Amino acid sequence: MDRRELLGGAAALAGSLALPRGALAQSATEISFFYPVAVGGPITKLIDAFAADFEKENPSIKLKPIYAGTYQETIVKALTAHKSGTPPVTSVLLSTDMFTLIDEDAIVPFDPFIKTEDDKKWLASFFPAFMENSQTGGKTWGIPFQRSTVVLYWNKELFKEAGLDPEKPPATWAEQLEFAQKLTKKDASGNVTQWGIQIPSSGFPYWLFQGLSTQAGAILANAAGDKTNYADPAVVEALQYWVDLAQKHKVHPPGIVEWGTTPRDFFEKKVAMMWTTTGNLTNVRSNAKFPFGVAMLPGGKRRGSPTGGGNFYLSKKATPAQQEAAFKFIRWITTPERAAQWGIDTGYVAVSPAAYETAAMKAYASEFPPALVARDQLPHAVAELSTHENQRVTKALNDGLQAALTGTKTPQKALEDAQAEAERILKPYR
């Protein structure tokens, strides 16, 4: 923990201590708000501006954004604060942390706050794909805010050099392999100088793998979050396809591909096609020195991609007045205009269809059509893998995927081991 985070934590503590519980009717209601980004940079300015606008419209509420680092650091801080008794009133955390937060008894569902017809209409306004990770057991626990999905980026210049149509991305697994074979180049001594395709596998390979497994027709976990399906034949087939790209066809770098350097590999023309988040759109747009395209992931038995990103959660330990005020803010910031603005400024997928009908978004999309690809893929999207003891259960899969990709286990064996581990962890939750 560095000093900045310490100060952030201290500020959060001071913020919540400064507010005597119950004495809220007259004075301003203060809501602390954990947001997962490091201090500084363009994103904090956007959030600060939103907070200022909201306070102007609602003088009785004081909004206190606290920038808490990465998603991982933010949930560590939020849960630690929860255990010490003074958690942030609302926070943006990974949508997949829903079960963890429920199990820790740290959050309340949004349902009691949905009172009017208008509220109901608002709750129904989000893309259904995003709500899959936000609802369980008939209750809504999270509100989508900054959500993303996996898409394919391709280098049009390299497509042209390889004799491919630069405007036509691969639409199927077979095409993806065929294109990648044409796009892989070797020098005289047999070293590969340019790879056909790259799917990152460091850190959280399960997320990108979920694209492949969905396309193979499998769903990795049930909606109740207490059973995984890692050893399904379709899942094995998906992993076999990924492993074959590298080990059999040699069109994908061997071993583990680093998530962080993948966009850079793409800029350096070391790879012609890459899978990564829509959240990289703005990055690629400003750094790629060649024409590039953005497409939906190619289909196997079907098209498919997981969703990802963060939801708003409401803390259980906050007072009812604070929860009500936070709810008001969450409703305010997810209106179509603000969702559209947020999507344009950050590259995240705007969370409701209505946001794509706003004038601002329409103007942006006509100038930069790739911005719409993520939305168009949403009908094919599935919930990101999320279960009870989420981090542990996904780690079992991550370890298995990395073992298969580095060649120490066969896909079949790796996934069977991962499934056995997940079974052991999830049994007590059924």
Add this chain to the structure above:
Amino acid sequence: MNTRATATVHGWLLLLPAMACLALFTHWPAVASLIESFYSTPRGRRPARFVGADNYQQMLADPIFWKAMSNNLWFALGTIPTSIALAMLMALWVNDRIVGRTWVRMSFFTPTILPMIAVANIWLFFFTPQYGLLEQIIQAFGGSNTNWLGSQDTALYAVTIVAIWKEAGFFMIFYLAALQAIPPSLGEAAAIEGASRWTYFRRVQFPLLMPTTLFVLINAVINAFRMVDHIFVMTRGGPDNATTLLLFYIYQVGFSFWDTAYAATLTCVLLLLLALVAFAQYGWLERRIHYR
């Protein structure tokens, strides 16, 4: 009251602030971890309950724990002797009157003052396949591509090298200070006797450096179990736990899985391990060291 008793009370009162801090922030957490390791992890509405040695049994059956232990052992074996030898070598070199001595000393010490997270990001670029610095050098000599961090065979070596690079400069400072404390008359006497440079080092300098070596050794051992910052940046324990070190695993269990009881169990094992090593070093090695 006699003066002796007053002096005792005064002594204890003077010690009290430091002792309170030590007890509150060091001893109590250690004891609390030990107690917690015998209870289950409290979750939501389920409070912690006494489970005896269950957590320890779980640990013995946990393949990732054993993997982390063996990784840590190799990491320690890789970092400790190499960084100490390197530190001694660098200290001997910059102790001489060479041109640009200040500059060389500074450049050796630089890795120590840089934050680990920042240098890990730089090293991440060094190890990048295809166009990373290391790859460019290897390719210039006609070698083939290696995915240093992305292969189970090389990832642990890669993170070990970063640790050595980071540590050697720090240890060099201690050796440099010790070398400068050696009276020049010893060197002059050796020169008159016609001793070679190697003999002078082996018979005079090396024995006189032993107290420093013990100190550095203890630090190196502790660091081998404590340095995990670069793991977060470079590999996050992957591929398939090939670079998971014990402390990294404790963090993961404690703050990703929120299994605090199991994390406490692992912490106790780490503490025990470090305590054993420290006792062995002080008890056994110290007796063989010549103090002036």
